[in-house]
Amino acid sequence: MKSFVFATTICFVVMAGSATIVFAGVKTVGLQNEAAISIDPACLWPIIGGTMNPDAPPMPASVPTVGCAPATATITEDENGWVRLADEGPEGESRYTGFRLAQRMNNRVIALHAYDSGGGSGVFSSLITGELDASKDRLTDIHSFGFGDRCNGGLAKTHLAENGRLRAAANMTPWDIMMSPLADLSFEDQWSLGAERYGAAFNEAPGCASCCSGVIREYEVDGAEMREIGLRYVRSGDQNWDPLSVCLAEAVRHAAGADSLVTGSERDVLNSAIAACVSSANSN
Numbered sequence: 001m002k003s004f005v006f007a008t009t010i011c012f013v014v015m016a017g018s019a020t021i022v023f024a025g026v027k028t029v030g031l032q033n034e035a036a037i038s039i040d041p042a043c044l045w046p047i048i049g050g051t052m053n054p055d056a057p058p059m060p061a062s063v064p065t066v067g068c069a070p071a072t073a074t075i076t077e078d079e080n081g082w083v084r085l086a087d088e089g090p091e092g093e094s095r096y097t098g099f100r101l102a103q104r105m106n107n108r109v110i111a112l113h114a115y116d117s118g119g120g121s122g123v124f125s126s127l128i129t130g131e132l133d134a135s136k137d138r139l140t141d142i143h144s145f146g147f148g149d150r151c152n153g154g155l156a157k158t159h160l161a162e163n164g165r166l167r168a169a170a171n172m173t174p175w176d177i178m179m180s181p182l183a184d185l186s187f188e189d190q191w192s193l194g195a196e197r198y199g200a201a202f203n204e205a206p207g208c209a210s211c212c213s214g215v216i217r218e219y220e221v222d223g224a225e226m227r228e229i230g231l232r233y234v235r236s237g238d239q240n241w242d243p244l245s246v247c248l249a250e251a252v253r254h255a256a257g258a259d260s261l262v263t264g265s266e267r268d269v270l271n272s273a274i275a276a277c278v279s280s281a282n283s284n
Contacts, residue, residue, distance in 0.1 A: 038136050039112075041075065041085040041097045042068035044128065048097070048116045051126050051144040062140040065132070094119035099128075102158040103166055108132040111166055111221075113155055121209070124148065125155040127168050129221065143224045151212035152176075161220065169216040169232065174245035175207030177215055177252060178278065180231060181271045201281045205244055214249040218261065230263040231270070232256070243284075247277035 043063050050059025069075065073087040084098035099114040112128040125147040130139040147155040147170055156169045178198060182190045195202045214235035219226045233253040241249075251273035256262045262270050 039065045039083070039099065039139070040068045041083055041099055041114075042070065042073065043139070044097060044099060044112070044114055045116075047128055047142060047144050048114060048126055051146045052116070052124055059142065059144055062130075062138050062142060064138055066137060088119075092118070096123075102127065103160060105160070105164075105166070108134075108136075111158060113158065115154075122149045123154070125150075127155055127158065127221070129166065143221075145219075145221070145226050150209045152207070152209045153217075154209075156216045166221040167218060167229070168221060168226070169218045171212050172215045172217055172231070173205075173207045173211045174213045174248045175205040175211075176217075177213055177231070177248040178202075178205045178274055181267075181274060198278050199282050201244060201278045204242075204281060205248070206242070213245060215252045230261050230266075232262070233260045244277060244281040247280065248274065251277055 043065055045068070046057070046060050046063055049056035069085060070087055072089070073085050075083065075085050077083045081100045082098050083100065085096070087095045089095070096117045096119065097115070099112045101110060102113040103111040105111070109131045110129070112130075113125065114128055115123050115125045117123045127145045127147065128142065129144075130142040132138070133140055145168070147153055147168075151171045151173050153170045153172070153176070156171045158166060158168045161167050178201065179190055179194055182194055182197075185193065198205075214233065216232050216234055218229040218232050220229050231252050233249065233256050235249070251270060252262055253260070254273055255266045255270035257266065
């Protein structure tokens with residue numbers, strides 16, 4: 001990823017239905033976020049880099065919330081609260097970063113749903129938590145969790161559980177559902193054992209970055225730790241889905257029961273249902 005060093009300043013002070021913007025050299029368009037926070041999207045770059053790129057410097061303990069965006073960037077905000085930065089440089093040097101306020105745990109502790117792209121087809125997401133200092137000019141006590149590319153494990157949504165802890169959910173493809181019984185194995189072992197166990201279905205189950213299923217993988221966040229809770233059924237999909245994909249989503253629904261969440265011994269029920277889906281697909 002390209003790194004930038006800039007002397008320009010941009011500050012969003014975003015209030016309900018309106019925005020006051022102080023900037024130097026950065027074009028801003030249509031800012032109307034209801035979140036009363038001040039964050040320059042480019043200030044998230046060291047966090048995103050430290051989370052997603054093994055060659056990047058370690059993630060910092062704190063970052064400024066202003067003074068990071070390049071003068072060449074354009075920043076917009078849409079009606080859904082996404083603040084998006086686009087810096088369109090020469091080929092291979094563009095950068096597109098965005099965030100929205102995912103949760104606000106109190107006046108200063110926040111969670112951000114962020115994404116980052118270098119202009120290619122991949123759009124990778126992160127969940128960033130931190131505390132704004134008293135001046136709200138720095139984000140401190142930062143924790144960041146890397147998610148995938150859209151349907152390939154990208155961050156789907158967040159909510160606060162009854163215990164007050166943050167929960168996050170990752171998108172899953174039908175292929176991910178099928179492979180969930182092998183999720184504790186390394187990717188290499190998943191690949192070899194999956195091909196052996198699932199036969200033709202291994203190559204037929206959709207697994208592309210735009211192939212979201214009706215199932216998400218739910219996690220609970222506790223400080224610097226994130227642990228998997230289970231698989232949650234959301235919907236069975238539309239009528240254009242192939243039979244194997246529908247069967248796999250319905251397998252999760254069947255195993256989950258009334259709460260739509262597969263946990264504990266329900267995983268054994270799910271594994272059996274997945275095997276039945278695969279067997280049916282391979283027999284047709």
